[in-house]
Amino acid sequence: MIRLNAIAVIGILSVAGVQAGTIVPVEVGQISGSTNLGLTTAYLTNGCMAGPGNCVAPVIGTYMEGNFDARLFAGAVNSSATPTTAVPFPGYVSTGQEPAAQLGGSDLPQFAMISDSATSGGNFWTATGTGTITVPIGLSNVSDVALMLSDVWGVNGAQDTTLKFEFGTSSSGGLNDTVTLNLVNSGQGGSSASGEIHSGVDCASTQCGANSLANGPVLASGTIGGVGFQTYNMSTTLFGAQGDAYTSIGNTPSTYFPYGPGNLSLEAIDFNFGALGGLLTPNSGEYLLDVKVTDSNYAVNSSSTALTAITVDTVTPEPSTVLLFLTGLGAIGVSRFRRK
Helix, strand or coil, X not given: CXXXXXXXXXXXXXXXXXXXXXXXXXXXXXXXXXXXXXXXXXXXXXCCCCCCCCCCCCCCCCEEEECCCCCCCCXXXXXXXXXXXXXXXXXXXXXXXXXXXXXXXXXXXXXXXXXXXXXXXXXXXXXXXXXXXXXXXXXXXXXXXXXXXXXCCCECCCCCEEEEEEEEEECCEEEEEEEEEEECECCCCCCCCCCCECCCEEECHHHHHHXXXXXXXXXXXXXXXXXXXXXXXXXXXXXXXXXXXXXXXCCCCCCCCCCCXXXXXXXXXXXXXXXXXXXXXXXXXXEEEEEEEEECCCECCCECEEEEEEEEEEEEECHHHHHHHHHHHHHHHHHHHHHC
């Protein structure tokens, strides 16, 4: 009897080990040959394109494409001995089909830059009113979702941006789980770290402070609604060693941030669903249908949520883990057979 129980325990432990595996990052966007064009208009209009599968049809709503050169990078140069303009990666151009690029690093989330046609010339999505943009995903075994996200005019301490993650039983439907997270804006410059989202430009404190805008540092990690998160400032990776030294941001009303000059501070936030205690444990029968980004309080000088990219981590079981799983099931079967 003791031996039979031991075999059964081995089987149970083997089953418990099935969740172990290889993390595979998937940069969400339109696939063209071997190039990921990112969150293009075509991708958001037509679903997954040549991507993961038949995904939920998105609604672009009040979001429109913005252009980094015309807004975020307007007039930006770094403060090195030989100043250079802000260029996210080699071959970057303000409009047209940009080359494939991974924005990130070996220890950071990887993102596909939006590479839309010269007609729209956009490389990020920005809210122009209160509303939602839906990004189709359609992948199973999801463990993490990372977004490049900011709140252009967010007032410090406010909740202007909401994320909704919808899970289903297939790549295109069968909704069975929804996780809604209300992000908090950071404080103003000079304050201690707070909130999970802030402006893409850290403007001068005398200007941002006077307008109560969220240009202070965000929390490095924490939990929202039971979901763990980590934040990363992508500026250093995008713009090399200079990072936030790109200080001459334009300050005219037509730019991304009208209260410049300031430093670039593009933020990424990575959500780990494993922190939910197994509610959404990665498995082949649960799909992340889509990610919805809502600006709930849009107004000039109040809030304008901006989305650049999304990357999803999926878990692929290791071959050895699958073998252990099968061995475990076999052991349980043998145990039951011997008892009979």
